Amino acid sequence: MAEITAPRGVRDVLPDESWKWAYVLGQFRGLAESFGFSEVHLPIFEHTELFSRGIGDTTDVVEKEMYTFEDQAGRSLTLRPEATASMVRSYLEHHMASGPQPVKLWCAGPMFRYEKPQKGRYRQFWQLDVEVLGSVNPLVDVEIIGLSLELYRRLGMTNLEVVVNSVGCPVCRPAYREALQSYLRPHLGELCGSCRSRFDRNPLRILDCKKETCKAITEGAPDVMDSLCDECSGHFAAVRRGLDLLGARTHIDKRLVRGLDYYTKTAYEVLSGDLGAQNAVCGGGRYDNLAESIGGPHVPGVGFASGIERIVLTMEQQGCSFGRAPSLDAFVVCVDEAIRDEAVKLLYALRREGLGADMDYQGRSVKTQFKTASQAAFACILGGDEAARGVVAVKEMATGNQEELLFDDAASSIRSRLSR
RNA sequence: GUGAGCGUAGCUCAACUGGUCAGAGCACUGGAUUGUGGUUCCAGGGGUUGGGGGUUCAAGUCCCCUCGCUCACCCCA
Numbered sequence: 001m002a003e004i005t006a007p008r009g010v011r012d013v014l015p016d017e018s019w020k021w022a023y024v025l026g027q028f029r030g031l032a033e034s035f036g037f038s039e040v041h042l043p044i045f046e047h048t049e050l051f052s053r054g055i056g057d058t059t060d061v062v063e064k065e066m067y068t069f070e071d072q073a074g075r076s077l078t079l080r081p082e083a084t085a086s087m088v089r090s091y092l093e094h095h096m097a098s099g100p101q102p103v104k105l106w107c108a109g110p111m112f113r114y115e116k117p118q119k120g121r122y123r124q125f126w127q128l129d130v131e132v133l134g135s136v137n138p139l140v141d142v143e144i145i146g147l148s149l150e151l152y153r154r155l156g157m158t159n160l161e162v163v164v165n166s167v168g169c170p171v172c173r174p175a176y177r178e179a180l181q182s183y184l185r186p187h188l189g190e191l192c193g194s195c196r197s198r199f200d201r202n203p204l205r206i207l208d209c210k211k212e213t214c215k216a217i218t219e220g221a222p223d224v225m226d227s228l229c230d231e232c233s234g235h236f237a238a239v240r241r242g243l244d245l246l247g248a249r250t251h252i253d254k255r256l257v258r259g260l261d262y263y264t265k266t267a268y269e270v271l272s273g274d275l276g277a278q279n280a281v282c283g284g285g286r287y288d289n290l291a292e293s294i295g296g297p298h299v300p301g302v303g304f305a306s307g308i309e310r311i312v313l314t315m316e317q318q319g320c321s322f323g324r325a326p327s328l329d330a331f332v333v334c335v336d337e338a339i340r341d342e343a344v345k346l347l348y349a350l351r352r353e354g355l356g357a358d359m360d361y362q363g364r365s366v367k368t369q370f371k372t373a374s375q376a377a378f379a380c381i382l383g384g385d386e387a388a389r390g391v392v393a394v395k396e397m398a399t400g401n402q403e404e405l406l407f408d409d410a411a412s413s414i415r416s417r418l419s420r
Numbered sequence: 421g422u423g424a425g426c427g428u429a430g431c432u433c434a435a436c437u438g439g440u441c442a443g444a445g446c447a448c449u450g451g452a453u454u455g456u457g458g459u460u461c462c463a464g465g466g467g468u469u470g471g472g473g474g475u476u477c478a479a480g481u482c483c484c485c486u487c488g489c490u491c492a493c494c495c496c497a
Contacts, residue, residue, distance in 0.1 A: 003470095005488080060495050064421080082497085111497075116421075118491060127497060194494070210493085259495060269496090280496060307497030335455045365450070370457040383455055397457070 009115070009123030020312050020322040021126075025108060027154055028128045032106040035147050037130060040105050042086045044112075048076040054085035054294045056261025058201045065113040067123075079112035082260070083129040084287065084303055085294065091133050092296040101134035108308075119276035120310050128311075131303035138235050141266045141286055142242030144302045148270060148282050149248055155311065156320035159273040160281070162248065165224070165256035166236040167204065169264045170289065172229035177203055179222045187217045208257045224254055235265050262287040266302065274317035275310055282306035330414055331373035332359035335366055335383030342387045342407075346380055349411040354420065373397060378414055 006012060013021060029039070052062050067079035080086055087105060090096075096103045108128050115121060130147060132140045145162070152160055168176055180203050188196060195206045195214050207218050228236065243250050250268075258267045267285035275281070284304025291299035315322070330350050334343040343359060350357035358376075360369050373379035374397055381393040381402075392410045395402040405413050 008488085065495080113496080115495075116493095117489090118493095121496075125497060205495095208495090277492060278496065283497065305497060310497060333456075362449095366455050367451090367453080367457075368449075372457085374457045379456075381456070385455085393456090395456075400457090402456085 009117040011122060019326050021308055023322040024155065024308055024311055028108065028151055031147065031151055031154065032130055035143065037104040037106040040090065040107050042083065042090060042107055044110065045077045045079050046086055046089065048078040050085050050089055050294060051078055051081060054262060054290055059259055059261055061113060061260065065115055067112045067114055081113045082111055082305060083107055083127060084131060087131045088133065088291050088299065088301060089294060091299065092291060097134060097299060102140060103133045106130045118278065120278035120313055122309060126308040127305040128308060129303065129305045131301055133299055133301045136300045138238035139242050141239045141302050142246065144284060144304050145243060145268055146246050146248065148304050148306060155315060157314055158318060161271040162250040162268065163253035163256050163271065164250050164268045165253055166228055166232055166265050167257060167263050167267050168224060168228055168232050172227055172232055176224060176227035179227060180204065183221050190217060204257045207255045232265055239266055258283060258285060262290040262293065264288045272310065272314040274314050281310045281314060328358055328376035329355040329418055330357045330378045330380055331376040332357065333366060333369045333373055333379050333381045334359060335381060337363060339382060339384055339387040343382045346382060346392060346410065350414065353411040353415040355415055377418065380410060
């Protein structure tokens with residue numbers, strides 16, 4: 001029988017990596033809380049229509065990337081491909097609009113998209129997610145972008161590019177869409193296949209095409225900025241002013257058109273120069289019509305999502321620090337199986353002091369036990385000799401200094417030496 | 421979904437044009453040091469060379485199929 005392995009596109013995050021995740025998550029948590037955001041835990045699956053209506057059924061995500069299944073009662077459910085739609089659903093479902101606005105929430109967890117895996121792209125991936133709901137103030141957009149940039153600054157990430165754009169709103173986008181279509185219509189035959197199919201359904205995405213021929217054609221396309229309505233252009237100007245206030249180095253990319261339909265006005269991405277082809281470390285923007293498209297009242301919102309895998313990849317590439325690697329305070333070396341009971345007592349005495357402590361359970365040689373103890377600050381050596389005299393030999397591994405302590409005092413004495 | 425590259429011990433990799441080719445280093449365990457680590461030395465366990473079929477006297481090495489991994493396109497975190 002073939003060995004059972006993890007399904008395609010998913011992976012185990014093992015101890016040599018998981019502590020780095022914990023560090024990133026911890027930094028994010030602290031930062032989000034300090035910006036006034038509160039954590040929510042959201043379900044990992046939702047009714048399929050939340051995503052098909054919220055994200056837009058002509059998007060790649062909805063068309064071909066969703067993990068959709070039927071539950072035993074025949075309901076169509078989908079593993080969430082992103083968190084924003086769930087956030088808005090939760091906001092509506094729990095009537096958060098009736099409290100003070102805006103509502104600032106964060107969450108972190110796995111997302112699922114059925115894509116072909118490659119560097120920095122998995123079928124299950126973790127996102128750090130932040131959303132501000134219930135405010136149209138452009139300073140809120142700035143807060144979102146500012147939070148992401150501050151996170152990357154704290155994590156020590158460099159070589160990042162921040163691109164910002166405005167994708168308009170229902171007032172001005174139809175006109176732009178039409179202007180774009182009439183500009184592109186004569187060139188329709190020259191566009192690539194996928195752009196031709198986008199022409200009717202989602203012409204803005206053609207601006208985003210990476211193919212040289214398509215890029216050349218869209219070079220002379222009408223500028224989004226020229227067609228923004230007064231409100232959108234005013235909003236965009238205010239966002240840029242706010243970003244200047246923060247001293248954020250960003251630049252406008254008129255071709256930035258994000259793949260999810262719900263974006264209005266502000267769209268932005270943070271790109272890492274140290275990833276592979278999947279170089280977006282963060283993406284987000286404003287989605288003032290999402291709530292309505294899933295059947296709710298008008299609720300403006302802005303947010304971002306950032307991928308942990310890509311953050312960690314970038315940080316590793318750049319040699320960033322992940323804080324202190326986890327290590328033990330003490331390792332109990334049991335020299336003689338006959339006094340195993342004493343060793344266990346010592347182990348738990350150390351643990352009751354709040355110290356990180358462990359011991360060997362395999363009856364391994366003393367030499368090998370010391371090898372493991374090298375990773376701890378102290379080795380607590382217990383043999384028949386020590387046990388008989390009610391003492392324990394404590395060796396500081398970094399210096400090699402060793403002394404005897406009374407068995408009953410050892411734990412607290414080690415704790416005070418570690419100044420905890 | 422499309423394309424390219426790759427699949428030999430837990431890990432990183434050897435094995436000339438098919439002919440003792442199933443190996444090394446690291447890791448793990450034991451020993452040298454009958455109770456002391458990060459340096460040495462010795463020894464040991466662990467692989468039906470991803471799987472299946474074919475060509476051949478003979479295949480890890482050639483052909484076909486299949487599975488898997490990786491990178492890229494698409495799109496995005």
